[in-house]
Amino acid sequence: MSRLAKALFHLRNLNKPRISYLETHLCDHCNLNCKSCTHFCPLVTEPTFTDLEQYMQDIRTLSKKLAIRTIRLMGGEPLLHPKVNDFMRVTREAYPHSRIFIVTNGLLLLKMSNDFWETLRQCHIRIHWSKYPPLKDKFAEIEQRIKDAHIPYYDGxxxxxxxxxxxxxDESTDPQEAFKACHDGCTNLYRGKLYTCPACYVFRANNYFHANHEVPEGWDIYQYSGKELQSFLNKPIPFCRYCHYVVHPKSFPWEVSKRKAEEWM
Ligand SMILES: C[S@@+](CC[C@H](N)C(=O)[O-])C[C@H]1O[C@@H](n2cnc3c(N)ncnc32)[C@H](O)[C@@H]1O
Structure with missing residues (x-):
């Protein structure tokens, strides 16, 4: 981008409504499947990849309406997507100034091709590596691989x-209180709509357990203006009344999901 183009881009961006955070799925399935996964990934029984063409349209449309401080590409496990590099490129093109992370469990990091590492470098995309107990013996090797590639990373x-x-x-949580406890929120972009949080994937639990639980409302990015989208995301949704998770967090040692409904209750 020339200096003039950069300056114009910056000016246009200054006037755009801004959200602090967005996450999006490259695929819905996972190769680890954690108990009580906030994205309900263990309940995705078929490989389910996000379509690159649809994502390109979505992220470009969004970039005309909203500025975003941090974007996290995830899933499911994003490294399972054969077009992961294209997703990274398209996201960087749409959002040249955002902080972008790829969020991974690291299972596939040692097998990724040079292209993957090169794309991370060229696109200034950082790694968020979630460190799970089953990989304990590989932690040092994985960390060394990321360091050798000179990619900034965060390990959680x-x-x-x-x-x-x-x-x-149990619907007893005060939606205001739950929403406040969520800090910057966890806005999810999924198939052309924005959702306040990953509870939008509760439809996976409905499918898996043949249930009919309420599904949070999503806002069509093609229909609404940036201001409208920002305003929807800045307040609690009725679904927050189910979310004891953030107000009274209960923790447990990580384990693999047994795909029991109680894991999400
Ligand atoms: C849904 S995962 C998807 C990305 C990738 N597969 C990974 O594991 O990093 C995104 C993040 O959510 C975290 N997460 C999901 N469910 C959680 C839960 N119930 N409690 C705490 N962290 C959770 C994961 O540890 C991970 O850091």
Whole structure:
């Protein structure tokens, strides 16, 4: 980008409504499947990849409406997507000034091709590595691989998990209180819509357990203006009344999901 183009881009961006955070799925399935996963990934029984063309349209449309401080590409396990490099490139093109992370459990990091590491470098994308107990013996090797590639990274201890209570029948949480406890929120972009949090994937639990739990409302990014989208995301949703998770967190040592409904209650 020339200096003039950069300056114009910056000016246009200054006037755009801003949200602090966005996360999005490259695929819905996972190769680890944690108990009480906040994205309900263990309940995704078929490989489910996000379509690159649809994502390109979505992220470009969004970039015309909203500025975003931090974007996290995840899933499911994002490194399972054969077009992971394209997703990274498209995201960086749409959001040249945002902080972008790829969030991974690291299981595949040692097998990734040079192209992957090169794309991270060229696109200034950082790694968020969630460190799970089963990989303990590989921690040092994985860390060395990331360092050798000179990619900035954040490693998060994932040995303790929280019970995500979005599939229960207890509606006693004060939505305002739950929303406040969520800090910057966890806005999710999924198939052309923005959602306040990953509870939007509760539809996976409905499918898996043949249930009919309420599903949070999503806002169509093609229909609404940036201001409207920002305003929807800046307040609690009725679904927050199920979310004891953030107000009274209950933790447990990480384990693999047994795909029992109680994990999300
Ligand atoms: C849903 S995962 C998807 C990305 C990738 N597969 C990974 O494991 O990093 C995104 C993040 O959410 C965290 N997470 C998911 N469910 C959680 C829970 N119930 N308690 C705490 N952290 C959770 C994971 O540890 C990870 O850091």
């Amino acid at each position: 201890d994932a040995s303790v998990f929280l019970n995500f209570s979005a599939f229960g029948s």
